[in-house]
Amino acid sequence: MARLTRAQQQARTRAAVLAAAVEEFTEHGFAGARVDRVADRAELTRGAVYSNFPSKRALYLAVLLDSVERTAASGAPAAGTAGDLDLAEGAEAFARAWLERLPLTGDTSDAGKLRSRSLTGVFDDEPGRTAMAGLAGLDGLLVALALESCRAPAASRRVRLAEVILTLLHGAGHLAETAPGFGDPFEVVRACRRLAELDTGDAWDPPHLPYVAAPHSCRDAWTPPDEATDAITGRPVRFDDGGVIVVLGTGRLGAAEEAVRAARPGEPVIVALVTDDPAEIGALVRLRVADLVLCLRRAFGTAIGLPLRLVHDDRAALAAAVGAGTSESTEAAVRVRGGRIIARALGRGAAHAAATAPTSVEGSTGTDEA
Incomplete structure (x- = not known):
């Protein structure tokens, strides 16, 4: 042998x-x-x-x-693609996919927690709680973006709807752990469908954005890693195609939406997730993203047309190229064009600042050498 x-x-x-x-x-x-x-x-x-x-x-x-x-x-078929589903159908499809994880009737308590991928009692320290809060917000954004691509009478932000749906689903999951047999999953699915009719008055108007400082215009060399994998689609991501690149620690994951909402239509937005604790917090991030993406793919298909690419920057290679750290409070962003960094921003509001920066190489002068 x-x-x-x-x-x-x-x-x-x-x-x-x-x-x-x-x-x-x-x-x-x-x-x-x-x-x-x-x-x-x-x-x-x-x-x-x-x-x-x-x-x-x-x-x-x-x-x-x-x-x-x-x-x-295992390759379970998707309910459809987002463009083929209306908003209520999309909410129902996602709920069905999420609830597949619920414990079976004969499962013991511990076996049920493993099946439902429960993290109850696993992260009780502050870094873990911070990461869990940030990841819950990221879950809400990703589900919302999928719902926003469904057929609807009018385009609208769906983050509040997504957060309400996730709250209901997580509640159902917790009850399945602690009070097995309580409730009917099919009723939960129907409730999620009806939530799509809810008027949440969801407007994108964060009060701090008008006070975000303008990014620093520059013409710095751009030497990123060769490529990475998009955690959402599984496809390769290259960093020399231009667009906005945002590096976020677990305490600043909410800034991903600031980049997405401010970016120009069709513009690449790459969000890199970093941590200085890859063994545990990094593993948590990978798990939560993979778990949520599994549900999105089963609900909306593998070609989820979300307006961002999500990258696990485990070795901080992309963070180093941007000039960012890896702490939980990290927020740094650059705008890339023509093989150069043409705008930099650091700290709270950096994602929004880079996304709204001029696309010309010379920044505010309007000169475009690309």
């Missing part, structure tokens, strides 16, 4: 650890699970487990992300 390469051996070890961890978390839940028992189940040492996953929390997140990826690979 041919000897396994180092990469093959690492992949085999990782798979063994994940399989053992599923058994451990299913039997004991997150709080009761122990890494030494995972190692025993996998017939490995504790060191082998920790060399792949630096903490129990990182291991739990990896198990949940593996579940999302396996579900995505």
Whole structure:
């Protein structure tokens, strides 16, 4: 038998650890699970487990992300594409996709939490709570943008609608964990459909935007990474096509909408997600984005026409190219054209500032050398 390469051996070890961890978390839940028992189940040492996953929390997140990826690979057909669905149909399709995760009748409490990809009690510290809040807002934006692309009598912002739908769905998920058998998922789906009729008076008018400072005009060299993958569509993203590039920490994810709303029609908007804790907060970000995107794809198809590209900048390569940090409060943005950075902004409002910057290379002079 041919000897396994180092990469093959690492992949085999990782798979063994994940399989053992599923058994451990299913039997004991997150709080009761122990890494030494995972190692025993996998017939490995504790060191082998920790060399792949630096903490129990990182291991739990990896198990949940593996579940999302396996579900995505099953290839369930989408309800339709956003343009083929009206607003009520889109809300219903998303709710159906989201509720597929609910525990089954015969599931134990811990098995049900694993199936529903529950994070209850997993992130109780402040960095985790900050990340969870930011990711909830990002979820709302992504669902809203999908709903906004549905057929409707008039174009309108749908973020409040998306947030109400997500609140209802998360409530249903929590009740499924704590009070199994309560409620009817089909009624929840119908309620989400009816919510599409709700007049939320949703207008985009953040009070701080008129006071955002103008970006710094420049002609800096632009040397980004070769390419990355769009977490929404799974397609390659190149950074030399121009447009607006925004780097956000978990505490500033709400600024993604500022870039999307201010960008010119059809203009590329790339949002890069960064963290200085890739092992846990970074894994949380990947999980939450992948989980939400799975539901969007099942509801609206794989070619989701959202007006932004989402990139996990795990190694901070794009952040370094922009000149940004990786803390939870990071917000930095640039406008790129003709292979150069023509505008820079940093701090609160940076995403809006870069998106509204002039598209000419010389900024306010109006000279366009591209």
